Amino acid sequence: MAAPVLGIDLGTTNSLAALVGADGKPAALRGLDGEAIVPSVVSFAEGGAVVVGRAARRRAADDPMHTVFSVKRLMGKGIEDLTEVERSHCPYEFVPADGSQLRLKIRGREYTPQEISAQILREVVNRASAVVGETVTRVVITVPAYFDESQKQATMAAGQIAGLQVLRILNEPTAASLAYGLDGLHDGVVVVYDLGGGTFDVSVLKIESGVFRVLATNGDAALGGDDFDRAIAERCAQEMRAAGVPETALRDPGLLQVLRAAAERAKMELSEKLETELVISEDRLGVRWRRTLARAEFESIVAPLIERTVGPCRRALSDAELEPEQVHAVVLVGGATYVPAVRARVEQLFGRKPYCELNPMEVVALGAAVQAKKLEGGFQNLLLLDVTPLSLGTETYGGAVAKVIPRNTAIPARASEQFTTFTDNQTAIVFHICQGERELAKDCRSLGKLILRGIPGMPAGMPRVDVTFHIDSDGLLTVTAQERRSGVKAKVEIVPKHGLSLDEITRLVQEAAAHAKEDFVAARLATLRADAEFVLRKLDARVADAAGRLDAETLSEIQTARDGVVDAMAGQSPDGIDGALHYLEDVARPLVEMTMNTVAQRAVSGKLLDEVTQSAERTKAAAPAHDGSGPLSVKRG
Ligand code: ADP
Numbered sequence: 248m249a250a251p252v253l254g255i256d257l258g259t260t261n262s263l264a265a266l267v268g269a270d271g272k273p274a275a276l277r278g279l280d281g282e283a284i285v286p287s288v289v290s291f292a293e294g295g296a297v298v299v300g301r302a303a304r305r306r307a308a309d310d311p312m313h314t315v316f317s318v319k320r321l322m323g324k325g326i327e328d329l330t331e332v333e334r335s336h337c338p339y340e341f342v343p344a345d346g347s348q349l350r351l352k353i354r355g356r357e358y359t360p361q362e363i364s365a366q367i368l369r370e371v372v373n374r375a376s377a378v379v380g381e382t383v384t385r386v387v388i389t390v391p392a393y394f395d396e397s398q399k400q401a402t403m404a405a406g407q408i409a410g411l412q413v414l415r416i417l418n419e420p421t422a423a424s425l426a427y428g429l430d431g432l433h434d435g436v437v438v439v440y441d442l443g444g445g446t447f448d449v450s451v452l453k454i455e456s457g458v459f460r461v462l463a464t465n466g467d468a469a470l471g472g473d474d475f476d477r478a479i480a481e482r483c484a485q486e487m488r489a490a491g492v493p494e495t496a497l498r499d500p501g502l503l504q505v506l507r508a509a510a511e512r513a514k515m516e517l518s519e520k521l522e523t524e525l526v527i528s529e530d531r532l533g534v535r536w537r538r539t540l541a542r543a544e545f546e547s548i549v550a551p552l553i554e555r556t557v558g559p560c561r562r563a564l565s566d567a568e569l570e571p572e573q574v575h576a577v578v579l580v581g582g583a584t585y586v587p588a589v590r591a592r593v594e595q596l597f598g599r600k601p602y603c604e605l606n607p608m609e610v611v612a613l614g615a616a617v618q619a620k621k622l623e624g625g626f627q628n629l630l631l632l633d634v635t636p637l638s639l640g641t642e643t644y645g646g647a648v649a650k651v652i653p654r655n656t657a658i659p660a661r662a663s664e665q666f667t668t669f670t671d672n673q674t675a676i677v678f679h680i681c682q683g684e685r686e687l688a689k690d691c692r693s694l695g696k697l698i699l700r701g702i703p704g705m706p707a708g709m710p711r712v713d714v715t716f717h718i719d720s721d722g723l724l725t726v727t728a729q730e731r732r733s734g735v736k737a738k739v740e741i742v743p744k745h746g747l748s749l750d751e752i753t754r755l756v757q758e759a760a761a762h763a764k765e766d767f768v769a770a771r772l773a774t775l776r777a778d779a780e781f782v783l784r785k786l787d788a789r790v791a792d793a794a795g796r797l798d799a800e801t802l803s804e805i806q807t808a809r810d811g812v813v814d815a816m817a818g819q820s821p822d823g824i825d826g827a828l829h830y831l832e833d834v835a836r837p838l839v840e841m842t843m844n845t846v847a848q849r850a851v852s853g854k855l856l857d858e859v860t861q862s863a864e865r866t867k868a869a870a871p872a873h874d875g876s877g878p879l880s881v882k883r884g
């Protein structure tokens with residue numbers, strides 16, 4: 248049996264891995280030393296040894312120039328992208344490299360952030376493999392919801408450099424919600440409040456039928472639990488100064504390190520206890536100092552920091568156009584949410600108790616493990632995020648559906664089709680987006696509409712509109728339409744109804760199979776009727792154009808053939824329409840040739856000839872406008 252797929256939280260401060268156990272529950276993987284957490288720190292020792300994790304963090308005080316913290320902040324970034332804060336976090340040198348990718352120069356060698364992240368991943372995976380007893384090669388890695396494409400790509404690359412197959416990049420807030428099983432929450436809004444070591448992120452997610460959509464993200468890239476430590480350490484330093492500790496000792500880097508570590512320990516203890524003691528003892532400097540710290544005093548020290556998370560929460564909610572009452576669940580993530588005062592503030596802000604039963608430092612990895620198990624085929628009853636269970640497409644003029652992404656396509660997926668206008672000077676097209684296996688839009692589920700406006704006036708069939716369906720790895724469907732000549736664009740985001748049960752999907756697929764024959768006929772009929780309509784309108788325009796120049800006999804033949812098409816359109820036989828159209832095409836050839844010779848028509852070249860004589864083959868079409876704007880869509884062949 249292959250080694251299990253590992254869920255990995257590649258954090259700014261800490262990283263860890265998790266797996267779903269035999270009991271069906273995700274659990275963090277503890278290394279042989281009993282620790283689940285690997286600090287995201289990489290230190291390059293003299294002589295070429297690379298130290299990762301706890302040992303690297305210990306080296307930091309002595310060797311800051313060769314120890315890399317928070318490399319996640321640099322992923323997928325160019326030097327020009329770095330903020331002042333990000334730069335100030337890094338004592339080492341940056342090298343501008345080709346493209347936008349930055350590199351770090353350490354002991355004369357250049358490293359990309361991806362390579363350094365790869366070291367962390369390797370450490371996490373090696374520890375996991377040792378516990379599992381098999382070499383893990385396949386992983387799911389989480390990233391913040393705000394990561395853009397290049398940051399996600401960089402994370403993928405880090406995995407590849409570490410020799411891993413990254414099966415999925417998963418949003419951290421989505422992972423945290425998965426860990427709590429919130430995907431079962433139908434049409435709910437979840438706020439994920441993530442206060443880590445050095446970053447604060449708040450995400451507003453909408454869960455619909457098992458699909459997670461990020462409605463808004465906000466946060467503060469320079470706020471986290473480490474600031475709590477700093478605030479305590481500063482308070483202590485002031486008191487030490489007042490107690491007569493000399494300035495030279497207070498500026499000693501070693502002492503500052505000791506003070507910072509003691510402050511963090513005190514902070515963590517106060518998450519459990521009401522009082523703790525800080526003991527600073529540095530014989531080298533002759534410093535001996537102690538004080539007790541009560542939880543209430545700690546809270547008053549960090550209150551301004553906690554308060555700084557409130558603004559981003561409010562802004563995220565307002566960006567999502569939601570009130571706190573519309574939130575169904577609040578999830579706490581990040582080690583700093585252990586602090587009771589943080590929990591209390593969040594509860595007060597959202598008017599509800601946040602989810603905090605799962606370890607907030609592990610919850611993202613736990614969710615990644617759930618996703619990993621799903622990719623292995625587990626949790627069959629859970630959301631269907633891996634393939635599109637039903638086809639997605641758009642209705643064409645006439646009521647048929649042009650399928651753009653067929654069912655069972657692995658996601659993420661992207662596919663395009665080209666469409667055109669149905670009438671001359673048509674400036675807008677409605678794309679009615681449908682889901683289902685049936686051939687006619689009326690038998691499929693309607694997901695929404697996309698209206699492309701501002702198409703420049705052109706003869707029918709001339710504009711080329713590229714319609715692209717993109718389903719991201721969270722199952723969110725984005726449909727974009729763009730007309731090539733003018734570049735006009737429209738976009739809509741839709742949540743496909745993936746929450747269908749397996750039974751439902753089976754039923755829909757069987758239904759489609761049962762109706763396959765009649766559906767095929769109906770769709771062909773609809774398409775041919777639309778084609779015929781298109782051909783007749785072009786024909787009438789040409790007849791009017793050629794007024795007086797066409798001999799009576801040809802004209803009457805054309806008229807008869809035209810009546811034949813109209814009769815066939817009223818009937819139920821696709822072949823009847825097809826035949827009538829072909830006949831009309833033959834009879835109308837002299838007319839087409841004649842009008843093609845006029846200068847005005849030559850301007851549009853052979854296009855119109857094509858459109859009139861071959862439209863039955865070349866366009867799939869047919870169906871009246873769905874709203875007041877009067878547009879139609881025709882699929883280009
Ligand atoms: P990140 O997501 O940035 O990697 P984590 O979620 O691992 O960060 O959080 C790290 C932060 O959590 C550190 O500042 C650490 O001091 C803090 N932390 C860890 N445990 C506790 C605790 N019991 N009480 C308070 N803070 C804690």
Ligand code: MG
Binds near residue numbers: 611
């Ligand atoms: Mg985190």
